[in-house]
Amino acid sequence: MARLSNPLAFTRWPVTVITSTVYLVIIIALLIVHTTVPSPPSSPTPIRGINLTEAWLDLQLLTAAYRPYNSRRNDQVHDWLLERIKSIAKENDASPYIFEDNTSNLTFSAGGILSGPGVSAYFEGTNLVVYVPGTEDDQTRWWLDPSGRPSSRNAVLVNAHYDSVSTGFGSTDDGVGVVCVLQLLRYFTTPKNKPKNGVVLLLNNGEEDFLNGANVFSQHPMSMIVSAFLNLEGAGAGGRAALFRSTDDAVTKAYARSKYPFGSSTSADGFNRGLIRSQTDYVVFNGKLGYRGLDVAFIGPRSRYHTDQDDSRHTGKSSLWHMLSAAVATSEALTSASLKTNTDPGHKPGSPSLWFDVFGQTFAILKAHTFFALSVTLLVAGPIILLLTVALLYRADKFYLWAGSQPLHRLNGDEKIKLYGWRGFFRFPLILVTACAVPIALAYLVFKENQYIAHSSEWAVWAMMISSFVIVAWFFCRAADYTRPSSLTRVYGFSWMWGAWWVLLVVATVFEEHFHLVGLYFVLIYAALVWLATWLSYLELFSLPRKSVYCQRVVGEEEPSPPQASSASGDGGDVDHPDPNDDDEPTERSSLLRRGYRHGRDEQSRDGKASEDKTDTVEEPDWSKSQWSWLWLLQMLVLVPINLVVVGEIALLLTEGLHQTGQDGSSMFLLYILVAGCTILLFSPLVPILHRFTWQVPLFLLLVFIGTMVYNLTAFPFSMNNRLKLFFQQQIDLEGGNNTVFLTGVSPYTRHAVNYIPSSAGQDITCTPASPSISGNMETCSWSGIPPNVANPSSTALSPKEQYDSWLTFNVTRLNASDSDNNARFVLFGKNTRACKLVFDTAPIKKFHVAGQAPRDTRFPPVPEGGSQEIRLWSRTWGRAWTVDVNWDNPATSPEQSRDSEGSKNYKISTAENTIYGRVVCLWSDANKNGVIPAFDEAMHYVPEWVAITKRADGLVEGYKSFKI
Secondary structure: OOOOOOOOOOOHHHHHHHHHHHHHHHHHHHHHHHHOOOOOOOOOOOOOOOOHHHHHHHHHHHOOOOOOOOOHHHHHHHHHHHHHHHHHHHHOOOOOEEEEOOOOEEEEEEOOHHHOOEEEEEEEOOOEEEEEOOOOOOOOOHHHOOOOOOOOOOEEEEEEEOOOOOOOOOHHHHHHHHHHHHHHHHHHOOOOOOOOOOEEEEEEOOHHHHOHHHHHHOOOHHHHOEEEEEEEEEOOOOOOEEEEEEOOHHHHHHHOOOOOOOOEOHHHHHHHOOOOOOOOOHHHHHHHOOOEEEEEEEOOOHHHOOOOOOOHHHHOHHHHHHHHHHHHHHHHHHHOOOOOOOOOOOOOOOOOEEEEEEOOOEEEEEEHHHHHHHHHHHHHHHHHHHHHHHHHHHHOOOOOOOOOEEEEEEOOEEEEEEOOOOOOOOHHHHHHHHHHHHHHHHHHHHHHHHOOOHHHHHHHHHHHHHHHHHHHHHHHHHHHHHHOOOOOHHHHHHHHHHHHHHHHHHHHHHHHHHHOOOOOHHHHHHHHHHHHHHHHHHHHHHHOOOHHHHHHHHHHHOOOOOOOOOOEOOOOOEOOOOOOOOOOOOOOOOOOOOOOEOOOOOOOOOOOOOOOOHHHOOOOEHHHHHOOOOHHHHHHHHHHHHHHHHHHHHHHHHHHHHOOOHHHOOOHHHHHHHHHHHHHHHHHHHHHHHHHOOOHHHHHHHHHHHHHHHHHHHOOOOOOOOOEEEEEEEEEEOOOOOEEEEEEEEOOHHHHHHOOOHHHOOOOOEEEEOOOOOOOOEEEEEEOOOOOOOOOOOOOOOOHHHHHHOOEEEEEEEOOOOOOOOEEEEEEEEOOOOEEEEEEOOOOEEEEEEOOOOOOOOOOOOOOOOOEEEEEEEOOOOOOEEEEEEEEOOOOOOOEEEEOOOOOEEEEOOOOOOOOEEEEEEEEOOOOOOOOOHHHHHHHHHOOOOEEEEEOOOOOEEEEEEEEO
């Protein structure tokens, strides 16, 4: 029985067992961190001033029903929160300043694509603001003076929004954030917890519609004392709350104080570039108000986002504790930092930072300019050190790389000794390119055949990608090693890797410097580790004999001897006696008994002991027998574990954030390409040593590949726990009495789901492509639905047309002072709603004014540069009548009228006619009572279990009337 001579040798079983163990341990640890949440403490008061049991009960009460801004439940939640704030202050015998902001309003806008026509809004806020003064704050009540200003600006804002969407209970979006704010009030009003700098706790209302609540906070006096902020958000139900955006290193270090920090700056790049189709209050606080701060949010599962599964049952107390513990640690650190805003005169802005967690236990932070300095240092110093090492090898006569032969002068003439140093040089790039092509091809195949399979089976996709890459790479590595063995495989492989990563580091450095991509830190780490592994492989060459000595030995062994005799080499190895005239390079049919080659290493290992297995027989150049091949272990431990942690975390975050965004119109092909790319990054370090793997691991992976590929190509992509979201809306023509129900989603599943809805039976279902700006695979299906009862008609005896007509009343009057002016006044009223809008189908509006609006804030342009196609109107009271004056330029098109697939009218008119067309629209969003929107109730009840219904727009029901000016 063979015995194990060296458990760390560069032979089949040590390489297979050790490398596989390292990969499995780290991958399993990463999966545990990303799929589980730390358990909450058993004590109900884990931190002085924090009551976890109370927070959980508050969350359950808060999320008992839908609470969109345009609902009666929203008003009830507002009153309940105000009472909770007062009761917490009373229990702590504290006197924070509590503001029920029922006076602020704001007119603002957002531009459209490519600076085209956008959207304007007028919003009346109902925010709740609590100010806990710090020990170093201005103690005067300066805000009571209309022209008062604070003497300092160091307060920390902690923000969450208490409204939800009309189709979701909003447990993580944003119920957990709200109860965290309540607990922070309890914490900072607890004796001995008073902050150094003040804390402003904001419960804003209206985030879901247009980030309204955060925008209107800019008009409140407390906005003037804030310098830093912590925004608490959510996009799923459960899991860990991740830091996914940060303005600079100082505030990021505050978050690093959290007990369980989690997140990567790579997510900031993806979010900022629209990979996820949503936005948070962060863009208001940082972009418009100039605060420095953090965005902390739950990132999945996306299939529960904005649905009835975003509830406390699917969230759990562990997730609540994860965000709450982070909020306490972060806000406490921020209040001690005395940060200045980016807009303060003479203040130097904070440095952008790169960050990532390590197994959810600690946080690594690197300033962007430090990244640049380290990258440039590695780009310059890395090649120089390698070249110096090569020079030393050359000087020591041990540079076997690219050495085809060595000239040797003899008495009877010169001779060239074959060294075969070129062998293996092209192996790594050829094998890597071949192996990389397979997961990339699979990405395209899955996208074409079953593109949404990652929605519910992302791990099956990962298993398929990983197994395919390793199988193909192993097969060609073993084939190359069998036919053309070389001891320089590792040094050549790492050298190629270093060259590629040097180029990638150049690109990453340029991109970070010019485009401020803060997620490219992994390139620097990866390149540095590849450089170290490459340098170690060059140091390994110092263990080889001098080329001149080796050639002399070979010549000595070729002296005449008896035909049957064999000479012993100096170190105890058997040496063959090839024909000195045979200079041809051996092939698979050549005899293994060649000059410069050693036979039978399975019988005698380099340390003189028996090798572990006959299968470890290799035939490499004879000069390699003294090589320190045990350095493979150090190279693997240098390169693999850290890269697995760094790149693996990014890969898992990308998977969690993107694998269910295809239902929103995002590209699934991008996800599959990213998974393929991350697979290559994670497993390419294996290629230089993969020829030493035994066949058992690839055989197992082959079975995994076959099973997962068949599954990924044939399985149904949605399930009860990973539902497909369909976007619901009902539009009513209040003049004609017709109503249309719309469901938007991915094709062909939307039409399949519509067939389950009883009211669609027997109707001509129209399914057309959705807006090209969303996705080419999204479609909208429409049919005549059940009439809604949102406006509480006074008499059911009225016809639908007569009932609808009273829901919205308006009149429009032209106010032209001259023929060149285009001015009009709208007076409109919607029944049982506090949200309406004006939609202009022709010329965009250049100016508008709402009666009662506050003076213009220069930070918030009311109309974008390209004009506004819509003016959205939100009132804090019910039964409000709006008076809106508008101004527009002359249109310049020919007269036509048409209706698009979703019921919207599109008008084109002549310049001479100087007429503008459009619609007055009112919105209804309250679906808490059955029978109010029966078409929505029907869809929720009858669609398959793998379908979730969510909102398509701010209003579940839109009623409109047309106008002509």
